[in-house]
Amino acid sequence: MRPTISRLLQATRCLQHENPLGLPKTGTIPRFQRGLPTKRPIQNVKKVIAVSSAKGGVGKSTIAANLSLSLARLGLRTGILDTDIYGPSIPTLFSLTSHQPSLTSSSQLIPLTAYGVQTMSLGYLTPSSSSALIWRGPMLLKAIQQLLHSVAWSPSLDILVLDLPPGTGDIQLSITQQIVLDGAVVVTTPHILAVQDAVKGMDMFDRVEVPILGLVQNMSLFRCPHCHGETAVFGGEEGVRQVCKERGVELLGDVPLHPNIGEDASRGRPTVVAEPESDRARVFMDVARAVARKVGLEV
Numbered sequence: 493m494r495p496t497i498s499r500l501l502q503a504t505r506c507l508q509h510e511n512p513l514g515l516p517k518t519g520t521i522p523r524f525q526r527g528l529p530t531k532r533p534i535q536n537v538k539k540v541i542a543v544s545s546a547k548g549g550v551g552k553s554t555i556a557a558n559l560s561l562s563l564a565r566l567g568l569r570t571g572i573l574d575t576d577i578y579g580p581s582i583p584t585l586f587s588l589t590s591h592q593p594s595l596t597s598s599s600q601l602i603p604l605t606a607y608g609v610q611t612m613s614l615g616y617l618t619p620s621s622s623s624a625l626i627w628r629g630p631m632l633l634k635a636i637q638q639l640l641h642s643v644a645w646s647p648s649l650d651i652l653v654l655d656l657p658p659g660t661g662d663i664q665l666s667i668t669q670q671i672v673l674d675g676a677v678v679v680t681t682p683h684i685l686a687v688q689d690a691v692k693g694m695d696m697f698d699r700v701e702v703p704i705l706g707l708v709q710n711m712s713l714f715r716c717p718h719c720h721g722e723t724a725v726f727g728g729e730e731g732v733r734q735v736c737k738e739r740g741v742e743l744l745g746d747v748p749l750h751p752n753i754g755e756d757a758s759r760g761r762p763t764v765v766a767e768p769e770s771d772r773a774r775v776f777m778d779v780a781r782a783v784a785r786k787v788g789l790e791v
């Protein structure tokens with residue numbers, strides 16, 4: 493069934509607590525829409541990993557997108573779910589801003605596929621001028637529940653990457669407590685403020701007993717294309733290495749600060765698609781191999 497846009501946008505107009513995404517109801521209301529959330533697996537998905545950072549703007553979505561594309565390139569059936577309700581980036585990163593998902597006959601959202609990766613984002617359901625930001629409390633948590641459990645991943649996925657919103661508050665806890673997560677990748681820049689927040693993020697995953705697969709350091713070295721000199725824009729990497737050592741966590745990758753990474757992302761062709769043979773793409777591929785191995789997927 494192809495829903496009309498107006499029906500999909502019901503979410504923002506008629507704020508029904510039981511159905512924030514405004515998915516048309518057919519038959520019975522799924523169990524997850526009643527009572528408290530319970531931790532349960534996402535249907536049709538073997539492994540679920542979260543890409544997280546307590547701080548915003550450190551490159552979480554950029555890393556999550558490139559990681560999912562790398563996993564797909566390794567031959568895994570891969571999906572990415574954008575759970576950043578307030579600042580969804582996946583539609584832009586996958587060049588899908590003008591697309592809307594269809595619904596199955598049982599009112600499940602059908603993911604949009606780009607570059608071999610199945611994607612779902614609240615950004616597909618709400619226009620940029622929408623009032624999604626007014627969602628709070630129970631309404632917000634219901635919307636996340638629906639996003640987590642109302643997507644028809646098909647064909648079934650080997651691995652689903654969750655792009656988490658920044659922070660360690662209600663939303664992140666709600667997500668980590670209501671699905672079975674196989675691990676988390678924590679993203680940070682070398683800057684002390686980001687590293688401090690990354691530690692908070694790791695504490696959160698420890699509390700909810702989600703294994704930390706490792707840290708990715710982003711925007712570390714900048715190599716000047718003119719003088720070829722190198723600058724550690726956000727400071728040296730001692731802080732990140734120290735945290736890894738103290739917490740017994742692996743440094744999965746070190747992504748340089750490079751203008752192409754930002755530009756390719758804004759054009760909807762992330763690095764792994766735009767420059768698959770570059771050193772930068774190789775870092776993402778290495779991270780993907782490590783992640784796949786750690787969650788027990790053969791590549």
Ligand SMILES: Nc1ncnc2c1ncn2[C@@H]1O[C@H](COP(=O)(O)OP(=O)(O)O)[C@@H](O)[C@H]1O
Pocket residue numbers: 545547548549550551552553554555581710711747748749750751752753754755757758
């Ligand atoms: N390694 C990088 N080099 C250059 N720009 C980057 C890099 N990583 C991320 N960016 C840019 O930094 C900004 C924030 O990245 P984003 O992935 O949206 O962060 P977050 O999801 O953590 O808020 C974006 O403009 C993105 O294109």
Ligand SMILES: [Mg+2]
Pocket residue numbers: 552553554576579581
């Ligand atoms: Mg983001």
